[in-house]
Amino acid sequence: MKDVFLNYWLNRSDEYGLPPRILFGFNTIDKAGEVSKQISKNKEVLIVTDKFLLSTGFIDQLSSSLEKNNLNFKIYASDVAEPTKEQVNSVIKEASEKDYGLVIGIGGGSSLDRAKIAACFGGFEDRAEDYFAPSTKILTHSKPKLLIPTTAGTGSEVSNTAVVIIPENYVGSAKTWITGKMILADAAILDPSLMINLPQRVTANTGIDALSHCAEGVISKQANPFSDGLAIEGIKLVAENIRMAYHQGENLEARWNMSMAAMLGGIVISFPWIGGPATLGHAASEGISPKYNIPHGAACGVLLPYVYWFNLKSSYAERKLSVISEAMGVDTCKMSDQKAAESAIWSTFDLLEDLDMSTNLKSYGMKEEDIPVIAKYIFERSERMYAMSGYNPRKATLENMEEFFYAAYEGREYLEKDLSKKHWR
Incomplete structure (x- = not known):
């Protein structure tokens, strides 16, 4: 195992390409x-x-x-x-x-x-x-x-x-x-x-897309300090400004900061080690949004808390989710790592609700009987299109993909009940 770890770092080479102007x-x-x-x-x-x-x-x-x-x-x-x-x-x-x-x-x-x-x-x-x-x-x-x-x-x-x-x-x-x-x-x-005059719904959907780019960039298991620096700042900008941009669209500071957050997210997802991003959030959202006619940003948003929950069993993801919680404005100083990580879930739910966005797939027309077919499709597609096992902290299986979509179908209360009785450590 030590040799595998050593070989990974000896053979890794990251390319830092950025837009020219x-x-x-x-x-x-x-x-x-x-x-x-x-x-x-x-x-x-x-x-x-x-x-x-x-x-x-x-x-x-x-x-x-x-x-x-x-x-x-x-x-x-x-x-x-x-x-x-x-x-x-x-x-x-x-x-x-x-x-x-x-x-x-x-x-x-x-x-x-x-x-x-x-x-x-x-x-x-x-x-x-x-x-x-x-x-x-x-x-x-x-x-x-x-x-x-x-x-x-x-x-x-x-x-x-x-x-x-x-x-x-x-x-x-x-x-x-x-x-x-x-x-x-x-x-x-x-x-x-x-x-400045963007409709509220467009402001919310696109802003949450920017948040998803940055957050999924942070939890990518290939993330490095360069991409994390940009992504974490992007998360902060969204958390601090999207509500204002949504409710008071003429606010110049909020629009400036949301534009910056979106740009940072676009840069982050272009890094090869983030891969698009190639974590579960985009792998799943891009697979289901055309079927249920969900705008891309809304699909990313509705799944993001469940992506966090899915990855909680990974100690690496737990640490990264703690960082995301802090970037979202949570005071994590007196929290355990697990509770700090879980706070990323609740903060994201709260943000979606403040933006009048759906927090479960049932509201978008998914039926419970759809879950096995969708889970199988995403499980196969995520590796074929994204090579997701190289990026997502927790390994996907057909069984846990069904569990993931069932949770996203049921909604926030399902996670609240689940996490109230589980301790990953």
Whole structure:
């Protein structure tokens, strides 16, 4: 065992790749034209956005900045929903119609993902589906891209992944993705003023997605101090600001801090040792959200307390959950490690309830008879798509996956009863 442990550390090599250029601050969207001119290969620009955003003034701000810098542009707008394979092929076709020197993505994570794919495959001969996970084919080309988020959650503007929804026999549809260095933006502009008028539900769902990225990054059993430093700060920012952003959306400080938290989460999940993240939270949420039509952030949120509970039997996870509790604002000084770890569960439940978010899968339409099928699907998919055993502290089995989904189906009271009678140590 000592030799195995020694060999692990002797052979481990972490890569600290970060996005090349980030502009962060209020009204930085006004600098989009200047940045675009610097990174574009020519004067032709494709803007990828969604149809809802066209009704706001954000596109006008962007186009005005481009015009001031003598850049020509065309706008491609699609539905707000996460990109399907058909939508991906559509935006690639649009990006292939002209020799665009730059692709700009503006909107939520789905628009940014479409923009990434348009830049990487528009005008190139490769088929995007040949790179869908679990493919290990390495992408080697992309047009320059500038990403401008209008939500604070996915961190797509700084991540190395683009999500796609594809058919899945088990559950109807499921998520896959393309990942790699070429997916990263050449520049990102984060302007918190674009998020001031976000609907409350979008604020909550996207903000909890940011929390999940950071928290799952912390509990990854391959986490290191570099990723932990960013992730723990991200957790603090969400815990201290999301309620204010939700209830008083015009609060500038809360919007600034939530934008920062989302960016930190996007950076953290791009580290290879976090893997997307490849822990149970995202492995399960991305497997069920298309089936039950649960927004991605809400799916991550409803499962997060149960992910903590599932991993409590790991002494490593117990220590990490204690850190998460402290980052959430819990005074853990006089608590045992176990109680401090459990506090992460209750703090997360309280946060979800304060944001009027569901805390069980029953409320999203899951039926008890669904559990064996879903558990089997996630158990198989988590290893095939995520190699989850390399990241999640507690090893998954078919039996404990059924237990996990049953707990998430029943809700908070189930965990309260369970933890009141159990002591892991």
